[in-house]
Amino acid sequence: MILKKIFLYLLLLGIVAIMLLPFYWMLVLSTQPTTVIFQYPPPFWFGDNTVANFTAVTQSVNFLQAFSNTLIVSVVYTVLVLLFCSMGGYAFAMYDFPGRETLFTILLVTMMIPWTAGIIPWFFMMSKFGWINNFLALIVPGAANAFGIFWMRQYCKQNIPSSLIDAAKIDGLSEWLIFFRIVSPILASGFAALGIMMIVGSWNNFMQPLLILRDTSLHTLPLMLKYMLGDPTRGTDMGALMLASTMAVLPLLIAFLSASHYFMSGLTAGAVKE
Amino acid sequence: MTRVKKPGFWGVLHRHRVAYAYIAPFYILFAVFGLFPIVAGLAISFFSWNGVDPMRFVGMQNYLRLLADGMFWKAMGNTALIGLIAHVFILGGGLVLAYILNSNLVKFQNGFKTVYFLPMVTSAVASAIVFKALFGLNNGLINFVFKSMGFEGIDWWGGNGDFVKVAVIAMFSWQWIGWNMVIYLAGMQAISHDIYEAAEIDGANHVQVFFRITVPLLKPIILFTVIQSTIGTLGLFTEPFILTGTLLGGTDNQGMTAMMYLLNKAPYGNNLYGFASAVAYVISAIIIVVSLVNMKVFDRDETAAAPARRKK
Numbered sequence: 001m002i003l004k005k006i007f008l009y010l011l012l013l014g015i016v017a018i019m020l021l022p023f024y025w026m027l028v029l030s031t032q033p034t035t036v037i038f039q040y041p042p043p044f045w046f047g048d049n050t051v052a053n054f055t056a057v058t059q060s061v062n063f064l065q066a067f068s069n070t071l072i073v074s075v076v077y078t079v080l081v082l083l084f085c086s087m088g089g090y091a092f093a094m095y096d097f098p099g100r101e102t103l104f105t106i107l108l109v110t111m112m113i114p115w116t117a118g119i120i121p122w123f124f125m126m127s128k129f130g131w132i133n134n135f136l137a138l139i140v141p142g143a144a145n146a147f148g149i150f151w152m153r154q155y156c157k158q159n160i161p162s163s164l165i166d167a168a169k170i171d172g173l174s175e176w177l178i179f180f181r182i183v184s185p186i187l188a189s190g191f192a193a194l195g196i197m198m199i200v201g202s203w204n205n206f207m208q209p210l211l212i213l214r215d216t217s218l219h220t221l222p223l224m225l226k227y228m229l230g231d232p233t234r235g236t237d238m239g240a241l242m243l244a245s246t247m248a249v250l251p252l253l254i255a256f257l258s259a260s261h262y263f264m265s266g267l268t269a270g271a272v273k274e
Numbered sequence: 275m276t277r278v279k280k281p282g283f284w285g286v287l288h289r290h291r292v293a294y295a296y297i298a299p300f301y302i303l304f305a306v307f308g309l310f311p312i313v314a315g316l317a318i319s320f321f322s323w324n325g326v327d328p329m330r331f332v333g334m335q336n337y338l339r340l341l342a343d344g345m346f347w348k349a350m351g352n353t354a355l356i357g358l359i360a361h362v363f364i365l366g367g368g369l370v371l372a373y374i375l376n377s378n379l380v381k382f383q384n385g386f387k388t389v390y391f392l393p394m395v396t397s398a399v400a401s402a403i404v405f406k407a408l409f410g411l412n413n414g415l416i417n418f419v420f421k422s423m424g425f426e427g428i429d430w431w432g433g434n435g436d437f438v439k440v441a442v443i444a445m446f447s448w449q450w451i452g453w454n455m456v457i458y459l460a461g462m463q464a465i466s467h468d469i470y471e472a473a474e475i476d477g478a479n480h481v482q483v484f485f486r487i488t489v490p491l492l493k494p495i496i497l498f499t500v501i502q503s504t505i506g507t508l509g510l511f512t513e514p515f516i517l518t519g520t521l522l523g524g525t526d527n528q529g530m531t532a533m534m535y536l537l538n539k540a541p542y543g544n545n546l547y548g549f550a551s552a553v554a555y556v557i558s559a560i561i562i563v564v565s566l567v568n569m570k571v572f573d574r575d576e577t578a579a580a581p582a583r584r585k586k
Contacts, residue, residue: 005379005380008374008379008380009380011374012371012374012380012386015371015390016386016389016390018448019389019390019392019393019448019452020389020392021408021415022393022401022404022405022408022448023392023396023404025404025407025408025415026400026404029404029407037407037413038412038413039413040412040413040418041413041418042410042413042414042415042418084299084300085300087296087297087299088296088297088299088300090296091292091293091294091296091297092297095290095292095293095296097290097293097294098286098290100293103297103301106301107300110304110308112501112565113308113312114505114508114509114557114558114561114562115308115312116508116509116533116536116554116557116558116561117311117312117315117316117554117555117557117558118308118310118311118312118313118314118315118554119311119315119536119550119554120311120315120318120540120541120547120550120551120554121310121311121312121314121315121318121551122307122311123540123541124325124547125307125310125311140303140307141303141306141307141308142303142307143299143303144299144300144302144303144304145300146300146304149297149300175292200394200395203397204395204396204397204398204399206397206398206399206511206512207511207512207533207537210542211537211541211542221397222397222398222399222400222512225397225399225400225403226399226516229403229516229519230519238407241403242403242404242407245397245399245400245403245404246400248397248400249396249397249400252395252396252397253392253395253396256391256392256395257388260384260388260391261384264384264387264388264391264456
């Protein structure tokens with residue numbers, strides 16, 4: 001029994017080491033000059049070249065610009081998703097209206113459709129709308145998504161007592177006031193879990209920005225990293241690239257680690273039913 | 275559905291206007307940005323079009339040319355191989371980890387879950403850049419370990435291209451195992467503890483409980499993850515694109531996936547919009563066929579094969 005326990009811990013800790021190794025390596029290389037990185041054997045411990053690497057990052061790209069672009073896109077997108085998806089989920093959970101089951105089935109089916117089928121016309125629509133080099137192309141199309149509505153419906157069903165809504169209606173509150181004053185606060189932790197998922201997806205999105213944002217000044221962080229990887233004027237500066245990667249990844253990692261307890265429990269609680 | 279006689283269509287719409295208004299954004303956005311492009315994509319796939327000149331109807335020619343293109347089959351083969359091997363780790367590993375962390379065999383469960391999930395919140399581009407360094411020929415950490423053990427360093431990115439897939443599989447698995455673990459954990463929490471207790475009283479060990487209770491009861495969720503994984507694998511793009519550096523997937527196209535092949539036709543590489551639409555439709559058809567086959571397999575297993583296996 002003790003041997004079995006030791007074996008399990010060794011297995012789990014071994015996987016922990018594998019999962020953390022790339023992060024450790026990224027941090028180590030962020031502090032080393034490129035010349036040391038390309039030595040053999042490679043550096044295993046932190047160096048003192050961080051400031052020089054940072055200067056190189058600022059010479060190669062406009063990090064602050066890419067950071068604020070990413071922040072704008074992901075925050076606006078996430079706020080819209082939370083608004084539309086909680087409205088939709090709330091309506092499906094709490095209202096009885098003709099066609100509800102059919103409409104909900106349609107919504108579930110759309111999650112199974114491979115969107116790849118429409119990628120070429122989608123790209124053309126974006127250019128017809130004048131949305132090439134425009135953040136709207138990354139924000140609007142997914143602003144009310146099926147997954148989010150499904151998620152919020154589950155959450156509403158589990159957490160909002162219908163007697164509360166009835167009481168509010170008897171008190172003469174308008175629908176909007178009921179939604180924003182009474183329903184929204186109850187949904188807070190549902191918002192948190194869905195919000196983290198959406199902001200992570202948007203922050204790290206690469207393929208759509210690659211097709212849409214052709215102008216360097218509009219680059220988001222993943223595009224900025226891609227640019228630095230093949231920097232046409234400076235070549236690949238490994239130390240600077242690693243530092244830029246760290247800077248791109250760290251905000252979300254810190255946010256996730258500080259909220260991971262809520263996120264994990266919210267994630268498992270929301271998915272339990274269906 | 276709206277065929278209630280008395281108030282009429284507009285009457286119904288008006289009476290339930292709040293609910294319809296709340297759900298409207300999804301259906302409007304889906305119709306415009308989801309449904310319309312999918313339908314238009316089918317139409318475009320029968321034309322030859324460079325995006326500028328007038329479209330020219332070519333019938334099935336795009337599809338015939340595509341099916342005759344060796345590089346397409348190479349990309350499909352690469353995608354299938356990478357997907358199949360990676361999912362042994364992603365799905366199998368995720369399931370085992372979820373089982374261990376759901377039982378009371380170990381402590382610090384939340385800590386383990388959080389660490390395993392970390393790659394999910396990390397930008398795939400940043401991760402790919404780090405993996406590229408890890409798998410470097412002369413100064414990567416992996417080759418350093420190999421050389422320390424007396425082996426030769428492996429040229430992961432060059433050579434005949436055989437090892438590109440290993441690196442892609444390693445990164446793909448590293449990224450996704452935590453996500454699937456969390457989904458399985460959610461499913462396992464819905465399984466009643468009584469069943470486990472009964473099994474324990476009957477003297478079942480953990481391997482038996484895992485294969486005879488947990489896996490059969492999780493079947494719907496496993497099916498869900500398999501279908502999601504099929505879609506994900508056929509959309510696999512960022513990781514191999516950054517790792518190999520171009521849409522062509524490195525030496526001898528060994529790292530080229532289906533999605534890279536598609537985007538290389540349009541709009542990122544060339545301007546073959548009609549042809550690229552045909553590619554998109556073939557990939558989507560494969561996703562649907564694989565998903566349907568999976569549904570059938572899982573369905574049959576539940577009714578016939580599973581009890582038979584249990585009797586043994």
